[in-house]
Amino acid sequence: MRFSFLTASILCAPLIVCAAPTCSNTPAYTAADILVRDVLIIGGGATGTYAGVRLQDQNKSVAIVEMTDKLGGHVDTLIDPISHLPIDYGVQAFFDNPSTRLFFNRFNVPLMNVSTSAFPSTVADFKTGYIMPSSDVDTTVPNLSRYLAATAQFTGLAQGAYDLGNPVPADLYLPFGDFVTKYNLTDVLQTAWVFAHGVGNLMKAPTLYVLQNFGQAQVLGLSAGYLVPATAGGNQEVYDKAAALLGQNVLFSTKVVMSLRTDSGSLVLVKTPTGNKVIKAKKVLVTIPPTMANLAGFDLSPAEKAAFTQWTDVPYFVGVLNDTGLPNLTSFYNIDLTDAPTYLPADKFVWRLETTGVAGYQTVKVVGEPDSTKAKKMVTDAVAKVGQNYGVTGASTTFAAWEQHTNLGLSVSPSAIKDGFYANLSALQGQKGTYWTGNAWCSDYSPLLWGFTENKILPSLLK
Ligand SMILES: Cc1cc2nc3c(=O)[nH]c(=O)nc-3n(C[C@H](O)[C@H](O)[C@H](O)COP(=O)(O)OP(=O)(O)OC[C@H]3O[C@@H](n4cnc5c(N)ncnc54)[C@H](O)[C@@H]3O)c2cc1C
Structure with missing residues (x-):
């Protein structure tokens, strides 16, 4: 040297x-x-x-x-002091690929398959507290074959790399809303949003970033099921x-x-x-x-x-709530009924209040709000609004954990x-x-x- x-x-x-x-x-x-x-x-x-x-x-x-x-x-793991069960409120689950197996096997950490959540979920507008009648909620995963066909052309993205090709295909810098219209993919929007909510405004984000969150690998991973460690x-x-x-x-x-x-x-x-x-x-x-x-x-x-x-980034907070007063072992999914026709919350929103199967707790994610105090208030407001349906004010809610995750969605x-x-x-x-x-x-x-x-x-x- x-x-x-x-x-x-x-x-x-x-x-x-x-x-x-x-x-x-x-x-x-x-x-x-x-x-x-x-x-x-x-x-x-x-x-x-x-x-x-x-x-x-x-x-x-x-x-x-x-x-x-x-x-x-x-990775954020909170161990409940009473049940001693882990609550993973950061990284949750893994695709089944050779690297995942290799890494966990290296440390003799057993993995188990998870598919859809075993717990009930309710769809609500967190701004108003309005709960969608279950008859209006379709929880089935749509047929993703047309989506796969539309994205299969981007072979350099298939394993997650940013190999865009030269020239860069115009579809990749198109707003995702236009990509959806072009390929008639409206039926996959809700599923895409589950994976790609971190981009903030799903419809305006360049298609590249949505596909990097919900592309070929994620669609195939979804159909194969996910792995989580079966350990304390x-x-x-x-x-x-x-x-x-x-x-x-x-x-x-x-x-x-x-x-x-x-x-x-x-x-x-x-x-x-x-x-x-x-x-x-x-x-x-x-x-x-x-x-x-x-x-x-x-x-x-x-x-x-x-x-x-x-780079620009979308702010992201995660937390674990205790004593919300909301029904136990139940997840609440946020929609924005003022935002027709997609009903997707955009820019600054609470993503979900979600059970991980440990009684008394709900995990939460807040997207787009950079200020921690304001992000927490968005959470307590959402609990209070949804809580109106159950006669609870949400005033007893405590944050058992709260973390900021920066530079998650570099774009x-x-x-x-x-x-x-x-x-x-x-x-x-x-x-x-x-x-x-x-x-x-x-x-x-x-x-x-x-x-x-x-x-x-x-x-x-x-x-
Ligand atoms: C809430 C949440 C949930 C997620 N869920 C999943 C999931 O279920 N499945 C999945 O596969 N992926 C999930 N992800 C994506 C996750 O980001 C990746 O899976 C993966 O953990 C990223 O790892 P990384 O090492 O690349 O980055 P990071 O996890 O960001 O690690 C970077 C490390 O570098 C350290 N660091 C940062 N700056 C510096 C510096 N200047 N000097 C020294 N050290 C520094 C940080 O402290 C950190 O430990 C999730 C992400 C979040 C935020």
Whole structure:
């Protein structure tokens, strides 16, 4: 590796900050503070954890830099203190694909099939509390064959990657509402919304982002059924086991402060709870959403900056409610009766009040509202409105858990999609010894992210 001025500044970073003693006469770091690894992985969510385990199993040395104190990212598991049952209010279920089996089998975590919820559901307009008569609610999954036929042309999206082709098909940057009209797909709207509500306004979102949430892989996954871990620890368990396996190779509560990435190796300065460390790695694998804020401290190239400054995101909160007073073990699905003909809530809405099968609790998701206090108020208002039907005010509702999930639905403008944004993004792979995976590069479902990482990224990274 070429020893440049920047390299020196990383190794001497604390000295530069402190101004004395000088770098020339005092080594900045002891050997214990310099980690030498084959691969440095940024982010310990589903993707980073999977990559770390797979690489370590192939005798590669790894370090994972994770800013929180746990692995798993969007996994949120609450254990009910009374029943000791897990409530997964973040990531819930997984498609059955080889990567899913491989990952859970690696940790002897048994999986079981789930299909539709065994609990009753009620459709209500959360703004007014009006409950739809069950005779007006069709809960059958529509025939998705026409939808599959309309989406099958986008072969590069089939496994979740953003391989859009060149030129980019115009359908992909069409608002999804126009795509639905063009292919006469109105009957799949409600089902598409279940998967793709995170895009915010389903009808206005570019079709690409709806298909990345509800495309060929999701339709086939839906027909095959889903897998959940059959364990007391819920979805968090496999990540806790992975953390135990990876041991000190995971640096928790740690962030990158400065980096120098080159084709022949990288030096990355990280801030850990016990002080700064330098990681010297042959390759860097970034799994976090590549926003400018997340990548502060990275030596971004002009091409990286040009891509990463274009993202927009839809705010997303999740929570677990206790003591709502609403009927127990029942889910409530939100519709907007003022929004004919789709009746889909749009822009800022409470998605569902949903039972996970643990008495006394309902999980909730709020889409589009960035302010936590306002998002919580939307939830308590919805409980109060729906509660009118049951003689409850919702005043006793407590939040047993509440989390924000940021950068969930990274998107760019239709014109950027058209102008080859995703081809430019893909061209960043391998530059400066850095590889990229995660939800900016692949559909945001764990099994697809694992498959993409396994089949598209790790082979190139290991060359
Ligand atoms: C509420 C919710 C429900 C979902 N349900 C499902 C589901 O049922 N099935 C499914 O397959 N998918 C589901 N998903 C999608 C989910 O995002 C993916 O499945 C997958 O978990 C994404 O993993 P990831 O590692 O790519 O990203 P993340 O989970 O976002 O992980 C990124 C990790 O990097 C860390 N990090 C971020 N920035 C930095 C930084 N600057 N420095 C260091 N560390 C950083 C984060 O703390 C996090 O641990 C759901 C998502 C949400 C939010």
